[in-house]
């Protein structure tokens with residue numbers, strides 16, 4: 001009989017199943033409208049589906065190369081150079097991963113060792129801190145300021161110690177829907193210049209940015225790019241989160257180390273999807289205007305919610321919209337989110353989940369990557385609260 005408790009030292013004591021899985025399960029169980037976990041509920045392009053069929057029928061069913069399919073890496077290289085002005089070498093500086101989560105895991109594991117510190121900007125996507133800890137590192141949280149969730153760089157800078165190894169940025173930002181400006185990127189450049197601090201730039205929502213704002217990719221800042229991993233997601237751009245296909249870009253020195261980790265985590269990503277995505281991505285018209293589609297959804301959702309007692313916060317990118325509910329209740333976010341799912345039939349995510357101190361400001365995150373019908377039905381319920 002193995003004594004599991006004494007034999008197995010938990011890598012993540014106290015960790016629970018993520019809120020996304022919990023809330024989606026609760027929504028399914030109660031037949032509630034699920035605006036919690038971020039995923040689109042509308043159809044994927046039939047052309048893209050057809051390309052997957054074709055890839056499978058054509059026999060592209062065995063392992064992809066460890067680095068990812070060359071055609072797809074070429075497409076990414078072209079797209080980044082066209083969109084942001086920096087050419088990543090498809091052979092040595094781009095790797096296709098099993099989703100952005102795996103790419104983030106591999107990037108953090110590549111550079112973080114015992115005793116290293118990582119600056120994490122909160123509210124933060126939930127996988128950064130546990131991954132840092134699993135590698136013996138320590139997250140150093142910085143709280144975004146004000147209702148527009150901005151960075152005060154002079155304050156953030158104070159978190160730097162001689163152990164600071166990495167800073168993680170995320171733009172457009174999940175969960176707040178804010179975006180970093182050119183000025184922010186220049187501040188990041190100034191702050192890291194002359195140091196050994198690396199940057200992990202989570203850009204999975206690069207194509208979902210609104211109101212004429214321009215996505216500030218690390219790839220538009222060559223000095224920063226030299227010290228950075230960029231993480232991207234086909235799931236977000238092509239409405240196929242279930243395909244778990246993403247990518248990482250980094251200068252050759254970082255990428256060669258990244259691949260050592262990557263090949264031991266998954267070896268390689270899914271082959272037929274990569275074949276299909278390479279063909280589909282070849283035409284930028286297939287994705288470059290998803291920002292318009294999503295900004296229309298955001299506007300429609302806000303219009304539908306106008307007569308509710310929820311107060312919207314600005315959403316500049318991603319497919320999330322924050323609402324304050326302080327005019328409705330003073331319950332903590334998690335309690336209110338649970339009650340709203342059970343009693344009113346709409347599931348959301350409490351913002352407090354994304355803070356290491358569970359900072360509670362009566363704000364919920366709603367995913368609007370949904371059909372008009374879903375948004376109409378959800379807001380009808382929400383307007384009754």
Ligand code: GLN
Pocket residue numbers: 018020021036037038039174
């Ligand atoms: N990125 C999505 C979200 O924020 C889903 C994450 C997940 O389920 N792991 O909701």
